[in-house]
Amino acid sequence: MKILILGGDGYLGWPTAMYLSTKGHDVAVMDNLAKRRWELELNVEPLIPIRTLQDRVAAWKELTGRNIALFIGDLRNYETVRNLFTAFRPDAVIHYGEQPSAPYSMIDHNRCVFTQTNNVVGNLHVLWAMREYAPACHLVKLGTMGEYGTPNIDIEEGFLEIEHNGRKDVLPFPKLPGSFYHLSKVHDSHNIHFACRVWNLRATDLNQGVVYGIETDETRIDPRLATSFHYDEVFGTALNRFCVQAISGVPLTVYGKGGQTRGFLNIRDTIRCVEIAVLNPPKPGEFRVFNQFTEQFNIMELALLVQKVSAKLGLTVKIEHLENPRVEMEQHYYKAVAQKLLALGLEPHRLSDVLLDGMLERAHSERIKMEIIMPKVQWRPQAAASEPVAQAAVTA
C-alpha cells in the first residue's frame, strides 16, 4: 500500500515509517522539521541524540535495503501539499504533522495562534488535496483523548446516542478540551467529519491517550534510527518525565494531588493501532473515531509505579506535589471506552515493570538538563501580564 506519513520526523512519525516500511508498504514521509526549531526556541533537546531525518532515511536504506521517500515541506503551503499528493498518490495518509504540545500552545498569544493556524490549516490543506487528487485515499488522523476532557459520563468512541425529550439521535461526543492545542484537534475533528459528510472522503480520527516508551523493534536495529524522546515540561509527557527524574535523583513532579486520570499506551501500540486503522479502512463518506489507549492510570499511580521500579534498581525516589500549572480537575470521574481497535486485533503491551525497566535504563544519560523539567507555562493569567510567562518559558 502507498502510505504517506505527515510529520515523519517526529517521536511517533519516524518509528511508524520504519515499521510500515518493514511490513512491505511503499512509505513516504513529509516533515517541515518545525519541531527542531521549537526545541531551539525553548532550549530543550531529546534525551537521546537523534540524526536528521535525511540521515535516518539514508541509514534505513543502508541497513535494510528499503526505501522511504522523503519530502521536506510545510503543510501550510497548499502548493506543497498539492505537489506531494500528485507526486506520491497515497492510498492512506497518516497525519501526525501538527504542533503536539499543550503547554507550547499556552505560552503566549503568538504560540496559541500559531498552534491553531498551523494545525487547522495544514489539516484543511490535506482534506482539499484529498478531495481534488485522492478522493479514495484514507486519512488516518492523530487526535487526542484530551479532546473529550473529563466529563462526568463514560466517554464513547467519537459518537454518543442521545435520548432527549423522547427523541433519539447519534451525535458527535461533546468536547471539553483543556488547552489551545487540544482545541486545535477538536477543530480538526469537526473539519474532517464535515469533509466526510459533504465530499464523501473517508477518515479515521485516532483519539490517542498519552504515549510512553522509547523503543520499537526498528529503533533497536541501530542507534542512528533512534526516535526523539522528550522529558521537558513542554514536549515531555508525565511518565517519560518521571523516568528521567527517577534516574537523575530528583523528585518526581506531580501536578497537584495527582488524581488526574488519563488513558495511556506504549509507543509500540501506537504504531500497531495506526497499522490496524490503515489495513481496515472505513467506507467512503465515513468518519470513524477510535479511542486509542490501552490502560487508564492517574498521575499519582504512575509516580508510585516509577518509585517502586526504581527501588528495585536501588534508586530512592521522592515524589513532590507542585501547584498545578494547568486548569483541570484533580479528582474526577473517568471511564473511556476503547474497544474498536481491540476488536480489530490490537494486542496491548501493558505498562509492566519490564517495560519501565527499559525506560529507566535508556534514561540513564549525561544529557539530562534539569532546568527544563519544572513547569513554567501557566494556564491561568499570572499577577503580571503574560509576557514574563512567555519569556520565562523561552529563556528557561
Add this chain to the structure above:
Amino acid sequence: MKILILGGDGYLGWPTAMYLSTKGHDVAVMDNLAKRRWELELNVEPLIPIRTLQDRVAAWKELTGRNIALFIGDLRNYETVRNLFTAFRPDAVIHYGEQPSAPYSMIDHNRCVFTQTNNVVGNLHVLWAMREYAPACHLVKLGTMGEYGTPNIDIEEGFLEIEHNGRKDVLPFPKLPGSFYHLSKVHDSHNIHFACRVWNLRATDLNQGVVYGIETDETRIDPRLATSFHYDEVFGTALNRFCVQAISGVPLTVYGKGGQTRGFLNIRDTIRCVEIAVLNPPKPGEFRVFNQFTEQFNIMELALLVQKVSAKLGLTVKIEHLENPRVEMEQHYYKAVAQKLLALGLEPHRLSDVLLDGMLERAHSERIKMEIIMPKVQWRPQAAASEPVAQAAVTA
C-alpha cells in the same frame, strides 16, 4: 456603557452601532472593510447604495450630534487589537467582525482557509486582548444556529443534560455544522468556552438564525445611514433574495424541495437581542449561549409567503425548484429552543405581511443584478476539479 462593535461596517454592525449610540452608550466601531473587497471580488453589491463607514459615522454625528468612535483595522493583527483595547477600554465587545458567508467559504481551498483563519484568529486575538487588558469585559459574540445542524432531537441553548449509563452531566450541545463558515463559528465557540473556563472571562455566544429586513428606526432617519442589503447567492439570505426576485419578476429559487427548516428573525430583533445580552452580562467565568431567532419556517413556506404578499401588490410570482447546491437534509426534524432572550425581555417582531410589504417596496430598485442570484457555488466536488467552480463564482 463603553461598547466596542467589531465589524461595524456590516449589515448588522452598523445598525447596532446607531441603535446603541441612540441609547446613550459610548460606542466605538472597528472594521477592516473586508466585506467591500469581497464584493469587488465577486462583482456583487448591496441593493441600496451605501456610504463608506467614515461617511456614515460623520452623517450620524451631523444628524444626531452623537459621536461614534471609528477604528479601521484588522483583527488578525494582534498589535491592532491590543491598541484598540488599550485606547477604548470597552465594557462590552460585540463581535460581528467575521467572514459571514457559507457559500463564500465553499468556493475553493483559498477561501475556505481564509474564512477559518480570519474568523478563528481574529476571535483568538480578541480573547487574548480581553485576558490582558480587559478581563472584566463582556464578549458578545455572533454565532449561528447553523452550528447545530439539524439533529433529530430538540436543539437546546448551547448545553444539554445528558444521561448515559446511569450517570449525568451537562455538556456542550453536539455540533454538526454545514459549511466551512459554520465550522469556523463552531471553532470560535469552543475557543471562547475554554477562555471562560480557564481565564475567567465572561461571554455570550449568540447562535443567531437567518436575519431578514432592511430597516431600523435609525436607518430611516436619512438615506446616508442605510445598511447593506445583499440578495446575491453568496452574501444574500433566502428571504431577502426571494423579495428581490419577486420584485424583478423572476421565479423564486428554492433549493431542492424547500423542506429545510431554520430559525429566522427580523433585523430589529437582532439589535435588540444584542442590547439585551449587553445589559445582562453573565458572571465572570461564565460562557452563556442564547439561541437568537424568533420564528421557525421552512424555505417553501417563505417562498409561498412572498408569493402571497406579492399577489396583493399585483405581482405574479413563480416558484422554481433548483438542484440544491448545498449538502443538507431537505426533510428533517427541527425544533430549537429560544427562551433565554424572551425571558430577558425580547418582544419579537413577527414576519407579518406588513414587514414583507416594506421589504418588497425597498427591493424595487434599478440596481438589481440578475446574474448574481443563481447559485454557482457547489458544496460537492463537481465533475471537473474545483477551479472552474471557483472561477465561475468569481467571474459570475
